[in-house]
Amino acid sequence: MSAAQPITMNNGRLQVPDAPIIPFIEGDGTGPDIWRASQVVFDAAVEKAYGGKRKIEWKEVLAGEKAFNQTGNWLPDATLDAFRSLLVGIKGPLTTPVGGGIRSLNVALRQILDLYVCLRPVQYFTGVPSPVKQPELTDMVIFRENTEDIYAGIEFEHGSADCDKFKKLFSEAFPGPWKKVRFPETVGIGIKPVSQEGTARLVRAAMQYAIDNDRRSVTLVHKGNIMKFTEGGFRDWGYEVAKKEFGAVELDGGPWCTFKSPKTGKEIVVKDVIADAMLQQILTRPADYDVIATLNLNGDYISDALAACVGGIGIAPGGNINYMTGHAIFEATHGTAPKYADQDKVNPGSVILSGEMMFRYMGWTEAADLIIKGLNGAIAAKTVTYDFERLMDGAKLVKCSEFGHAVVKHM
Numbered sequence: 264m265s266a267a268q269p270i271t272m273n274n275g276r277l278q279v280p281d282a283p284i285i286p287f288i289e290g291d292g293t294g295p296d297i298w299r300a301s302q303v304v305f306d307a308a309v310e311k312a313y314g315g316k317r318k319i320e321w322k323e324v325l326a327g328e329k330a331f332n333q334t335g336n337w338l339p340d341a342t343l344d345a346f347r348s349l350l351v352g353i354k355g356p357l358t359t360p361v362g363g364g365i366r367s368l369n370v371a372l373r374q375i376l377d378l379y380v381c382l383r384p385v386q387y388f389t390g391v392p393s394p395v396k397q398p399e400l401t402d403m404v405i406f407r408e409n410t411e412d413i414y415a416g417i418e419f420e421h422g423s424a425d426c427d428k429f430k431k432l433f434s435e436a437f438p439g440p441w442k443k444v445r446f447p448e449t450v451g452i453g454i455k456p457v458s459q460e461g462t463a464r465l466v467r468a469a470m471q472y473a474i475d476n477d478r479r480s481v482t483l484v485h486k487g488n489i490m491k492f493t494e495g496g497f498r499d500w501g502y503e504v505a506k507k508e509f510g511a512v513e514l515d516g517g518p519w520c521t522f523k524s525p526k527t528g529k530e531i532v533v534k535d536v537i538a539d540a541m542l543q544q545i546l547t548r549p550a551d552y553d554v555i556a557t558l559n560l561n562g563d564y565i566s567d568a569l570a571a572c573v574g575g576i577g578i579a580p581g582g583n584i585n586y587m588t589g590h591a592i593f594e595a596t597h598g599t600a601p602k603y604a605d606q607d608k609v610n611p612g613s614v615i616l617s618g619e620m621m622f623r624y625m626g627w628t629e630a631a632d633l634i635i636k637g638l639n640g641a642i643a644a645k646t647v648t649y650d651f652e653r654l655m656d657g658a659k660l661v662k663c664s665e666f667g668h669a670v671v672k673h674m
């Protein structure tokens with residue numbers, strides 16, 4: 264096999280060598296346990312699929328507590344350089360303190376690398392315990408806008424000099440809106456930027472995904488009745504992309520519209536729903552939803568809620584992707600679950616499935632298919648971690664690392 268090389272992008276297509284260098288961040292809390300279990304699965308899948316013709320050259324890069332302890336920096340430049348130059352990577356969860364302290368490193372990676380799509384597929388694996396009656400009806404793919412919204416981190420802490428300065432500027436320039444601030448003396452302020460370009464590239468990616476994967480509909484989820492020019496803008500700009508770029512035409516006077524997939528000739532419906540109603544309908548009629556395009560905060564809430572419907576956050580994967588530059592970092596939907604750190608206990612399924620998404624993104628579909636086969640086999644054999652075991656009759660409780668080995672055994 265040739266020497267390890269970076270993945271590159273050429274004419275809009277990923278070029279993946281047989282021995283790609285893949286940067287990874289182990290993560291905080293339960294991250295190291297999960298990463299160890301997952302890496303075993305990834306290497307076994309590649310070995311089994313390609314018999315030594317292909318191999319991953321893993322390159323650890325630092326972020327979070329490990330980075331701070333070793334370098335004094337939470338997100339070293341070397342880490343950003345590695346993700347920039349090597350294009351595709353994977354990470355465990357990183358801690359973000361509530362209130363003060365550092366801002367989210369997870370969000371920072373997405374913003375610095377402009378990974379504008381947070382892609383979170385939600386599907387049911389047979390045998391997984393679920394709190395809903397028909398979990399198999401939930402089969403959705405979330406496209407969450409990943410660079411804008413209140414996650415942009417433009418906030419002014421109440422009592423700070425910056426907050427006072429902002430309040431002065433704002434109250435002088437916009438005395439009318441300023442009167443709506445209920446408690447002006449003690450208010451902290453956050454800003455919610457949502458742009459036409461940011462919306463268009465996200466919705467475009469969701470629509471293209473629907474075409475490429477033969478999906479039935481794309482739903483724009485928003486709270487545009489209340490936040491008219493941000494969430495409402497998202498809805499209007501989303502429909503505009505559907506009409507102008509995909510030739511969608513309005514159904515019954517709109518705003519819902521439909522277009523024919525250029526690949527299959529089947530109709531794809533583009534519709535919208537207000538976020539609170541959607542969050543109840545994922546329980547009452549999940550089959551109505553397919554591909555979801557939504558803003559950053561809505562997408563964060565919706566992805567955890569949907570994960571719960573199909574068995575929890577332990578098997579909820581994701582990817583942060585820029586489809587134009589090819590940059591991508593795959594990661595679980597869940598966080599660091601710190602109370603379980605270093606106990607070799609939690610479910611590594613989300614990072615394992617994030618790796619499965621990464622392999623599919625790289626075009627290594629045989630390795631990806633083996634991961635799905637192994638995971639299905641481990642669940643069918645009822646060798647599962649605590650989160651599934653506590654809800655499953657007759658299951659055998661295994662550790663995080665043992666679950667990884669069970670997945671390999673069933674490949």
Ligand SMILES: NC(=O)C1=CN([C@@H]2O[C@H](COP(=O)(O)OP(=O)(O)OC[C@H]3O[C@@H](n4cnc5c(N)ncnc54)[C@H](OP(=O)(O)O)[C@@H]3O)[C@@H](O)[C@H]2O)C=CC1
Pocket residue numbers: 355356357358359360369576577594595596597598599600601609610611612613650
């Ligand atoms: N992308 C990222 O890196 C993310 C980072 N975070 C960060 O993680 C930290 C902790 O966040 P928190 O709100 O507690 O959310 P977590 O997702 O870390 O944990 C919440 C609960 O989810 C369950 N859970 C989480 N991971 C697993 C797993 N692998 N297997 C089985 N169950 C799991 C556990 O439930 P139970 O108690 O029922 O066992 C856990 O107590 C915060 O600092 C947050 O900012 C959060 C989300 C994403």
Ligand SMILES: O=C(O)CCC(=O)C(=O)O
Pocket residue numbers: 357358359367368369370563596
């Ligand atoms: O960055 C964090 O700490 C949390 C992010 C998060 O919850 C998510 O991306 O789903």
Ligand SMILES: [Mg+2]
Pocket residue numbers: 563564567596
């Ligand atoms: Mg979240």
